[in-house]
Amino acid sequence: MTVQPKINLSPPVSDEVRKTTCYMCACRCGIDVHLKSGPDGKDRVSYIEGNRDHPINKGVLCAKGASGIMQVTAPSRLRAPLRRVGPRGSGAFEEISWDEALQTAVDWMKPLRETAPEKLAFFTGRDQSQSFTGWWAQAYGTPNYAAHGGFCSVNMAAAGIYTIGGAFWEFGQPDWERTKLFVLFGVAEDHDSNPIKIGLGKLKERGCRVIGVNPIRTGYNAVADDWIGITPGTDGLLILSLIHCLLVAGKIDLDYLAKFTNAPLLVVDTGPDKGMIAKNAESQPFVIDRRTGMPAPWDGRGVQPDLGAVYGGNRTVFQHMAERYLSPDYAPEAVADRCGIAAVRIHALAAELAQVAFDQAIVLDQPWTDFRGDTHENMPGRPVSFHAMRGISAHSNGFQTARALHLLQIILGTVEVPGGYRLKPPYPKPMEAHPTPHFVTAPGKPLSGPHLGYVRGPENLALHEDGTAVRIDKAFTWENPFSAHGMMHMVIPNAHAGNPYRIDTLFLYMANMAWNSSMNSAAVMDMLTDTGPDGEYVIPRIIYSDAYASEMVAYADLILPDTTYLERHDCISLLDRPISEPGAAGDSIRWPVVEPDRPGHAGVRPFQSVLLDLGVRLGLAPMVNPDGSPKFKDYADYIVNHIRRPGVGPLMGFRGADGNQEGRGDANPNQLAAYVENGGFYQAHVPDNAAFYKPWNAAYQDWAVKTSFFETPQPYLFSIWSEPMRKFQAAAEGVGFVQPPDHLREQLKVAMDPLPTWYPPFGDAAAAEFPLHAITQRPMDMYHSWGSQNAWLRQIRGKNYLYVPTKVWRANGFEPGDYARVTSPSGEITVPVAHMAALNENTVWTWNAIGKRKGAWALDNCATEATEGFLLNHLISELLPDRGDGRRISNSDPVTGQAAWFDLRVKIERVGPQGHAEPSFAPLPRVVPKGDKR
Amino acid sequence: MTTLPATTVKKLGLVIDLDTCVGCQACVTACKGWNDQGYGALLSDQDPYGANPSGTFLNRVHSYAVQPPEGAAQIINFPRSCLHCEDAPCVTVCPTGASYKRAEDGIVLVNEDACMGCGLCAWACPYGAREMDADAGVMKKCTLCVDRIYNDNLPEADREPACVRGCPTGARHFGDFADPGSAVSTLSAARGGYALMPDLGTRPTNRYLPPRKKDMRQDASLLAPLLDIQATGFAGWLDRLLGKI
Amino acid sequence: MHPAPSVIVFSVLSGMGFGLLAYLGVGLVHLSGWLAFMWWGLGYGLAIIGLLAATLHLANPKNALKAFSQWRSSWLSREAIAAVATLVVLAPVALSDWLTLGWPRQIGLLGAALAVFTVFTTSMIYTQIKAVPRWNHWSNPVMFLAFCLTGGAVLALQPFAGYALAGLAPLLWWVWHIGDQQFGLRAQTLGTATGLDRIGDVTVFEQAHTAGNYLLREMIFVVARKHVVRLRLIAVGLASVGPALLLVLLPHHPVVFGAAALCHLVGALAARWLFFAQAEHVVGLYYGKRQGFDVG
Ligand SMILES: Nc1nc2c(c(=O)[nH]1)N[C@H]1C(S)=C(S)[C@@H](COP(=O)(O)OP(=O)(O)OC[C@H]3O[C@@H](n4cnc5c(=O)[nH]c(N)nc54)[C@H](O)[C@@H]3O)O[C@H]1N2
Ligand SMILES: Nc1nc2c(c(=O)[nH]1)N[C@H]1C(S)=C(S)[C@@H](COP(=O)(O)OP(=O)(O)OC[C@H]3O[C@@H](n4cnc5c(=O)[nH]c(N)nc54)[C@H](O)[C@@H]3O)O[C@H]1N2
Ligand code: SF4
Ligand code: SF4
């Protein structure tokens, strides 16, 4: 018997392929969704793979994306609008019709709008339509709107915008093709999940060096050639020490500093304007021209700015900077112990940076013209690149640390150059081109302007005359002046405390605030259910839109069930968080590739369309025609027909009546069809002569105007010395009319330093009693709370351990199978531990959001996620301990209000083997039945 | 047919680059997704939302800690699937003839129509590359995506295994080891690709590329100071520095 | 390896059954009439129950018949064929004994040889597996055949059965002792299994999956060391020492043989449970589950 069976080598793959955008995380890869028609003739998703033509993922998918099919069929999907019948948190709901649901919402919201619009607080989590939800909130007129950026990584965004006019996050990326040395600070996964992996793959292929700076050596840091297991919260020191070494050796890009940064500008030395950038009669900053020794316009043609100038007693930013960091306080020997890194390694790293940046410099044979009108016959490049994310941003010193990292990039001359870090359109974009925060309300009227923005000085703070906060989250106050993304993590605590004031209706979208996205989750659950003396809930009404049976659902009074990502239209817009590449602006859509079906139930609706419907019922001007009829049929209609600025709408591609206009043009009724035709996305390519040096590149500036990012060219200088910050520091020193409360003066003087600085993270105050740092990482195969409902993913990672470094493991006599009691200044948990050697010796950690509450996500009450799985959140307080002045400020970065998740300090003790983690909460009654078969 | 072909025309297999694999598990679910609707019975999951879920996967990614004689501990991610051995014990033990190695390309497959689910082949495989499907009662294993690599219904570019196509870092490579000039052969040769447990005599086709040396202190000569700042002071430093321009 | 009851029962019963058939075939017990019917019936019964039990272990029995096809390479296939061949070849002998037809018995010798060969093939199914070092040793067939012949001898009421049984004890200790060393001798570790020993000491950081799977259930069976010691004593006591004493000390009455057989059977089942439970598959290395018993 030597016959091989005949097998069909060319089986048909599917009946049809529909190209849309993944949404199992915010990376937004292109996917090919294969459909087969089932027995009932209905289309069923049979297979999902990456779209090869897509700019983000180029065909690959991550573990989540490839499991999408388990997400659209998950038993945890909500099926109908729900109204709470039992006590809040009891999870007792009744299914109601959409009309009832919408009417209820309107009955709650309308009176508020007519009397006190701020009593509606609308906050969104994983929202990817913030330009839309923000537009809605503005039309409603409440100042209380923000997305999740405040508890996510606003430090990254703000530090980047204020310094280089662009940020890490997914707003830029290394020049993967040309970089020779890549240094990664505090990244486990990031939003750019697949692009970073693809990029790392390219570096590995070329045998380039990758260095990981991270207390934990997993994932990207595991494949890094060098691992620097830094002590959490000390990156700023390490970076400033590297800057010190480079300055001492004179290994800095003077030409770059002189031409493209504010290093040559003069800093006022004395008087009321002390620390401001010196201005000329036309109140323009100026430089001293090396050719003449005389003042010259900062953007003057042929001007050669002098970094060493002293004029009218005022010295250049460069001199202030150099003097600051040349100080022995920043010598490797001085910072080594604190950072947990040997001085010689710091020296070696500095040497390697310099060596690659200067000795291995590259040149692109590409002529270009700068904003001064000077022409350059080529584009020199310094092939050193960096990426950083929450490892530095999720600390209370994260803003300044991120600024420090940008400064390091700048002195090496490696931002927006070949081989360096490249921003993605619409970035680079100067801080000045962003709006300031708007917060002025009037009953029945829209808000004075967009909620979120970039503060220039104290005059922009969102404060009442009496100094109290206008916003419920206290964003844009002296506590956190630059809170450009709002402070979602403070909404529930503040609303509960009635500080600054009480609200009536809390409207949440796509944020699991009763669990993994809150600090101190247990307390938050109590706040949500707490009643006042009158027996009324302290937070009277809660409306929530989720697509799945999450923990948060149980705490709402009204549930507006959303569709899953394959069942609706979405718009990944340049007005928001686009999918651009450094060489091309990009935006994309999702469209219903399958019909939402929830047989036997009222069904689900796309939240954005529901929001428009509510807008109409509330009579919000931009959503209704004069005759009161809806202006937009649904969200798809909005995507096509909404006009933000003349000729500019949510999507840049296929504009104009005949669909051949890019960036600007009238609405095109066939735009969505064109996007579908094109694979779900559109790209506008940056011309070659505009591809680098973008902030200063005349060709890029013109292209950016043409493509609708700006109305006029916006060239600018990188901001080493931050004038807005100095304004706050000056105010803290008593300068100016708008003055901070006294208890914040000292904090402001330190935190608002106009030059990048380092101070110990606030969490370190507890270091004496709580010697260990406790942090979390994103698992590459899970997305926050929502991956565990996925039948495939939960088999890979159905429980989490607290990983303990060797020293601590031995000291406590831990054995495999042990649990440990972990205590922080604000809480205690008992959790399973495991040993990890490749870990900073004073750090413990676990995977984020694996722990689940019993009864949620359609999982069995005995699911390991709900028994052994756990969250660190119970240990993290949203408020810092009283510093002796009776006041407790939020556990956030004092500059931006970024939640300081990773400041957490703990101590740990062995409790031996046990069956389940603590705290364990009562099971949530189910809003959908427990999942059975897949 | 259970006896092994004397030789195979091609030797198709995978190169897995342990220096590049970040352990993202993408290849695990890419494989699950394709084979859940591809060759033979689907890959069932028992108790998928319960306390003890257990499903069939053809590719698993482990994560190991490695402590070198000196220097920091390392974490190395390690994908594990069928190695399509040339002397495949899983094939010769099979009593029904369901397990076989294709003469044309060396792919080791299970003919599910003939499999009686005795599990002996899984016992015989040293690498844990076979998992019996609890619903279908037949043995499942990596097919090297035999239903993709020759599939006329797929665009040329997609005629490669789902795990290779899906791997975000490009740590997985597919090709013919019989051809010394093929990309996989040259890559494996260049980077010292090795086979798993060669002394068991299975002669695996797949190769693993060892991680590159890590944590080598850079011998880049430490930076020399411009001059003695203590002596000259800041002004001296500045003059020397700017004098250079 | 997971000690699946079906396989344990199968191999023990069929082993004893074919053992008895061998003695009957050779004619060391030569009965006739209903006695012959009972004894041959016992032999056939055990063998067949055993084979049926084996099919319980199949996840997809409807293809079981295909198992006869691969005798060229597969010991399992050979076993199936040998077993059936034995039963067929011995049938006329059994018939002639039962109905006292007085047919020539030479063919019985062939049948006996086949019976022993069948048990040998069974042992080879395990012995051939390199991935389970404990099994992959010539002592393994010796052990299977020893069980077959002693068990058979008891059932065949052989006077020397007691001494044969007594011989099992040292044999078992020796087999276990050899077995305990095999994994170590193959020098396979997590380091060699992954090839990462070229870098340093390898340990598991995270399991590939927190959920269960077929490999963990089927190939990675963890049994406590003290358990093993206790069971080894029980196995030796019941399979060997106990029945041996019975047969040596008590008069050779069929009832005594019966008691000895039952005692031996239980001991044999225990020994066979250990045979699986102690056996470690190299795949366990990938899961960091190597335990090793140096208790022999
Ligand atoms: N300890 C610790 N806590 C953390 C962090 C940490 O690092 N450590 N990270 C913080 C950060 S950065 C963030 S961003 C937050 C993230 O935390 P969250 O913003 O809460 O994110 P998720 O839990 O993923 O999802 C929020 C909700 O969105 C729902 N959802 C999913 N898809 C849809 C949909 O299509 N429509 C609707 N309407 N809802 C949907 C999910 O069911 C879930 O209930 O966690 C924060 N919490
Ligand atoms: N697969 C997957 N992808 C995701 C998400 C997800 O849940 N799953 N969430 C998305 C969201 S909302 C966000 S905000 C991004 C966040 O993406 P990341 O920034 O990668 O967020 P984390 O996983 O919290 O990783 C923080 C990293 O910083 C390290 N770290 C902690 N403290 C320090 C420190 O002081 N110094 C240094 N150098 N490192 C430190 C931690 O060890 C960890 O590796 O990921 C996005 N992408
Ligand atoms: S990274 Fe993964 S989950 Fe996120 S969008 Fe891309 S494929 Fe989907
Ligand atoms: S997909 Fe690639 S990088 Fe991810 S685990 Fe698999 S082999 Fe490793």
Ligand code: SF4
């Ligand atoms: S890896 Fe295992 S299953 Fe694959 S061919 Fe080799 S022995 Fe057979």
Ligand code: SF4
């Ligand atoms: S399980 Fe199937 S393929 Fe494996 S040996 Fe048994 S019959 Fe052959």
Ligand code: SF4
């Ligand atoms: S080759 Fe195909 S079957 Fe094999 S592991 Fe990769 S995806 Fe799975």
Ligand SMILES: [Mo]
């Ligand atoms: Mo985030």
